[in-house]
Amino acid sequence: MTISKTRGLLAFIVLACTLAGCGAQDKPQEQPGSAVEEPTSSASPSPEPTAVVNEREATIYLTDAELLETVERTVKLAYDSESDLIKAAIAALQKDDGENALSLWKPIEIKSAELAEGQVTLDIHIPDEARLGAPGELLAIETLQKTLFQFEFVKSIDILIDGEAAESLMGHVDLEHPMKKE
Template identity: 25%
Template sequence: MKKISLILLMMAMMVAFIGCNRTPVETPVPPVQTENPQPLEGTDTVVDPAPDGEITRVTLYFANNEYIVTGDARAEKVLPLERDITVGEKSVEEMILLELQNSPQDDDLSTNLENIKVLSVDTAEGVAYVNVAGERLSGGSLEETLVIYQIVYSLTELDDIEAVQFLVDGSKRETLMGHMSIEEPLKREDFSL
C-alpha cells in the first residue's frame, strides 16, 4: 500500500511539475463595439463619409478682409458665402454658428467667431436667442461689430428668423464687448453694410 501511495504521489507531482512549466496561451479579446464610438483623446476624429441628417444650403456671412485692412467705410463689412451643412442632431441655427467659427477658404474673408463659445441657440416667434459665454468676449469695436454682423446676417437669412437676441451666460447685457447695444433683438435692417 505504501508503494502505491508513493507512486500516486510521484505521478501527481509530475503532473503538477509539467503543468507549471507550460507557457499560458493568451486568448485575444475582440474590441468592444459601441453604438457611438468616442475618439481617444489626442487622436484624429474619424468623420462619417455619409453623415446622418439632411444636407441644407445656407448663406453665411464672413468678415470682409478689405474692410478690416483699409477701414474704408464704403466697403461692405461682411460678405455672403454659401455652404452646404448637415442638419441632424443639431438645429440649422446651431450648425450655422458652428460653421461661422470655421475660417473660410477664401483669402478675402475671415471670421471673428473662432474664439467665441456658443452655449445655446433657441428660436421663438421669429427671434433667435444666441447665448454665448462671457469668458472669451473681448475686443475692440471692430471685433464686436463683425461678430454681431456675422451672426445677425447669417441667421436672418433663414425664413423663420427676423431678429437675433444676444445673451451672455444666459442673461441680457448692454453689450457683448463694450461697444454695441444688444439689449433688444437686432434685425438686419438695424445695420447698413
C-alpha cells in the first residue's frame, strides 16, 4: 500500500470518527411553569464511604499519522484495582493525542475487558471503518501489547472478536490465543 493511500485511509478513519462523535446531544429541559419538588428530610445525609483511588503514571502507545511507528505518551491513570487499571489504560489507548499521535483503537468497540490470573481478555467489535491493512493491523496489536504488558501483573492478552477467538484481528495478521509477555 502506498503512503498516499495509507494517509488517505487514515484521514478517512479520523474524519469518520470525528463525524460520528459530533452528533447532537439532547438534554432534558424544564417545561415552563413546572415545579421541581426537592425532597425534604429532617435527618442529615450520612456521608457515603469513598473508595481509595490510586493513581499511576503509564505509557500509552499510539501511532504517527503515516502509520510507520509507535508514539509514546505518558498519562496518569486513576484506578481502584488492577482490573480498573487495565480498563483505564485501554480507555486512554482509545484517545488521540494530537495530530501526530493517533489511536488505532479509537473506532474499535471494547465490549469487555477482564483480568483473571494475569490474563487480560478483551472482547471487541471491529466496525468496517476501523479495519486497516496489514501494517496498520500490526501496529494496532503492537500498541495494545506495549500498553498492557508494561504492567507487571499482565502475563498474557487474549483478544476475542464478538466473543469468538478469531484467527486474525482484521484479516492480515495471525493472532495468538493468548499472546504471552516475552
